[in-house]
Amino acid sequence: MKFTPIRASLISVAIAASFAVAIPANADETCNSPYTASLIKGQEDYVHVWTLGVKGMGDESDKLVTVDVNPASKDYGKVISSVTVGGRGEAHHTGFSDDRKYLWAGRLDDNKIFIFDIGTNPAKPKLVQTIADFTQKTGYVGPHTFYALPGRMMVQALSNDKDHGGRTGLVVYNNKGEFVEKYDMPTGKHGDVMADGYGYDIGINPQKNALLTSSFTGWNNYMMDFGKMVKDADAMKHFGNTMVMWDLKSMKPQKVMHVAGAPLEIRWSLKEGDNWAYTATALTSKLVLVKQDDKGEWQAKEVGTVGDPSKVPLPVDISITADAKGLWVNTFLDGTTRYFDISDPEAPKQVYQKVIGSHVNMVSQSWDGKRVYYTTSLLGNWDKKGADDEQFLKLFHWDGKALTEKFSLDFYKLKLGRAHHMKFSAKTVQAAALSDKPQMSLAQNR
Amino acid sequence: MQTFVRHAAKLLAWSMCALSAAGVQGASNPELAPKGPRQDFVAPAPGTYSLPPIQRTPNGRVLDVDGRAYSLQRFTQGRITLLSFMYTYCVDPIGCPLAYATLTQLRERLIANPDMASRVRLVSMSFDPSNDDPAAMRMYAGKLADPKSPVSWKFLTTRSVAELKPMLDDLGQDVSVELDARGKPTRVLNHMLKLFLIDREGRVREIYTTAFLMPEVLFNDIQTLLLEDAR
Numbered sequence: 279m280k281f282t283p284i285r286a287s288l289i290s291v292a293i294a295a296s297f298a299v300a301i302p303a304n305a306d307e308t309c310n311s312p313y314t315a316s317l318i319k320g321q322e323d324y325v326h327v328w329t330l331g332v333k334g335m336g337d338e339s340d341k342l343v344t345v346d347v348n349p350a351s352k353d354y355g356k357v358i359s360s361v362t363v364g365g366r367g368e369a370h371h372t373g374f375s376d377d378r379k380y381l382w383a384g385r386l387d388d389n390k391i392f393i394f395d396i397g398t399n400p401a402k403p404k405l406v407q408t409i410a411d412f413t414q415k416t417g418y419v420g421p422h423t424f425y426a427l428p429g430r431m432m433v434q435a436l437s438n439d440k441d442h443g444g445r446t447g448l449v450v451y452n453n454k455g456e457f458v459e460k461y462d463m464p465t466g467k468h469g470d471v472m473a474d475g476y477g478y479d480i481g482i483n484p485q486k487n488a489l490l491t492s493s494f495t496g497w498n499n500y501m502m503d504f505g506k507m508v509k510d511a512d513a514m515k516h517f518g519n520t521m522v523m524w525d526l527k528s529m530k531p532q533k534v535m536h537v538a539g540a541p542l543e544i545r546w547s548l549k550e551g552d553n554w555a556y557t558a559t560a561l562t563s564k565l566v567l568v569k570q571d572d573k574g575e576w577q578a579k580e581v582g583t584v585g586d587p588s589k590v591p592l593p594v595d596i597s598i599t600a601d602a603k604g605l606w607v608n609t610f611l612d613g614t615t616r617y618f619d620i621s622d623p624e625a626p627k628q629v630y631q632k633v634i635g636s637h638v639n640m641v642s643q644s645w646d647g648k649r650v651y652y653t654t655s656l657l658g659n660w661d662k663k664g665a666d667d668e669q670f671l672k673l674f675h676w677d678g679k680a681l682t683e684k685f686s687l688d689f690y691k692l693k694l695g696r697a698h699h700m701k702f703s704a705k706t707v708q709a710a711a712l713s714d715k716p717q718m719s720l721a722q723n724r
Numbered sequence: 725m726q727t728f729v730r731h732a733a734k735l736l737a738w739s740m741c742a743l744s745a746a747g748v749q750g751a752s753n754p755e756l757a758p759k760g761p762r763q764d765f766v767a768p769a770p771g772t773y774s775l776p777p778i779q780r781t782p783n784g785r786v787l788d789v790d791g792r793a794y795s796l797q798r799f800t801q802g803r804i805t806l807l808s809f810m811y812t813y814c815v816d817p818i819g820c821p822l823a824y825a826t827l828t829q830l831r832e833r834l835i836a837n838p839d840m841a842s843r844v845r846l847v848s849m850s851f852d853p854s855n856d857d858p859a860a861m862r863m864y865a866g867k868l869a870d871p872k873s874p875v876s877w878k879f880l881t882t883r884s885v886a887e888l889k890p891m892l893d894d895l896g897q898d899v900s901v902e903l904d905a906r907g908k909p910t911r912v913l914n915h916m917l918k919l920f921l922i923d924r925e926g927r928v929r930e931i932y933t934t935a936f937l938m939p940e941v942l943f944n945d946i947q948t949l950l951l952e953d954a955r
Contacts, residue, residue: 377896429928452779459776485763485765525768527773551762709903713854
């Protein structure tokens with residue numbers, strides 16, 4: 279086919295113009311589902327904080343708090359929205375739907391799941407649906423991790439309604455909030471490893487058809503007073519010691535790996551072709567690499583320690599950089615964040631540390647790694663007490679050498695509650711609804 | 725002016741169709757070639773896994789390339805169906821052209837497996853009824869829409885956005901018109917690429933976005949549903 283100059287020009291302009299199409303990203307801001315769209319690679323506008331209500335404080339209820347974090351905004355560093363969901367049910371983690379328009383947020387005690395419309399106006403999230411029959415449908419307790427699949431949401435539970443121990447499972451909903459399927463975590467002997475049936479986090483590598491899960495503890499422990507629990511020898515026996523590699527397509531466990539001491543957050547390297555993920559163990563303070571060996575078999579191995587394991591600093595949230603060369607690791611009990619150089623994932627090196635507060639739990643970084651956000655609450659009954667019970671959202675700037683605090687929001691002074699999971703959003707892209715009028719032509723736009 | 729707009733749009737649509745069909749797009753500029761996801765695993769064998777029903781497909785009025793009106797259910801039941809939404813002038817290499825490339829690849833595999841081909845249907849439905857009328861869809865489809873083709877591939881549109889939108893919403897298929905700096909609509913339709921695998925009863929059994937659009941997996945999923953029918 280021979281193109282005339284005019285037609286060729288028209289086509290090239292069209293191609294250039296059309297490249298702004300929303301790109302389903304291969305990754306999100308370093309920790310979300312790879313199926314989630316609309317990656318924010320620039321400045322995030324808002325941080326949404328899923329917050330635990332506190333008796334005697336404000337409206338006493340769990341709530342989704344939205345903070346304006348764009349330095350160009352007049353409301354920079356201020357709370358601009360707070361959506362109360364009613365009651366206190368141990369608000370914990372959240373996750374975006376695949377189109378990033380809805381945020382699912384779970385409660386570990388009353389097992390309710392709240393779905394917020396974030397896409398219409400991210401500055402003012404709106405509660406649009408509540409799923410109240412999670413346990414009745416599944417027999418599981420504690421909807422913890424929310425991980426988008428195409429058109430669906432996968433939920434990792436922490437416990438069950440028979441003994442409130444750690445045996446639990448995975449649940450899939452469609453994006454309408456309708457139950458699709460459930461999958462028990464594996465139990466019994468798998469190779470040389472005894473599967474404990476516990477669950478905690480979800481991480482998917484689509485290129486490998488790999489779904490990796492970790493393991494924590496059941497309702498009996500996560501709702502118990504922390505000080506009481508650590509003195510209870512029997513309770514301390516009931517923590518997860520496994521990670522499971524699943525075949526994502528078939529949802530069948532492929533390998534159960536022994537990882538002692540409650541392996542928690544899972545972060546895959548986001549680089550195309552990489553075949554490894556990191557986790558940190560809460561009770562044994564280890565960094566664990568899950569990677570395929572030369573034969574393609576998944577192996578979990580300890581590659582480093584976090585702080586002094588003998589002091590049980592309790593590693594909690596971790597955050598991997600987009601280039602998979604750095605890893606932030608928070609330790610709850612000493613309120614410290616640590617940055618590891620993981621250029622060689624087999625040999626992580628700690629290169630920086632800073633005390634963020636009396637205790638610290640979650641860490642979330644922007645895609646470029648320059649902005650790092652921290653919140654405090656781990657679990658309502660595990661947070662420190664008295665003067666050490668600080669509850670904040672803090673933003674730091676990271677220049678590659680040091681963290682510099684930019685703002686701190688005291689969630690207690692603001693009468694909001696305990697600040698837990700964070701998610702970013704950006705102002706809605708300039709867009710209009712479909713119309714029956716012919717779309718504006720390129721000629722008209724010039 | 726409106727006449728010119730429609731003419732220009734159809735010219736562009738035709739041009740892009742010709743580009744896609746001829747494979748010129750990728751040949752002239754590798755960066756514009758549809759790029760599918762990397763697959764570093766062997767897809768599970770057909771029939772060794774199940775695909776739980778995700779939701780029912782919606783119903784609504786659609787138009788075929790001859791302008792005849794039908795119920796969408798006519799094209800989502802009775803066969804294993806792969807439904808996707810597109811617009812004829814989309815050129816995002818990981819958008820409609822990727823879906824097109826994947827579907828044409830699948831079509832070739834189906835032609836090589838005539839027993840399967842007779843039980844499978846491909847459906848491409850337009851996001852933009854104002855531009856993609858039945859004639860535009862016929863032009864875009866070319867010989868692929870030939871009723872005598874060994875693989876049934878339906879190219880559908882709707883009379884209006886009002887008729888299209890409820891179907892999109894029900895399937896969770898987002899789409900919006902991108903605006904330029906002056907707030908005027910451009911010719912870019914923002915959407916997340918989704919292909920819906922639908923069983924004979926009209927239930928969505930799998931959804932493929934760009935990160936999951938792996939031809940081998942897709943082919944095995946179709947076989948898995950066909951094996952269900954055989955039981």
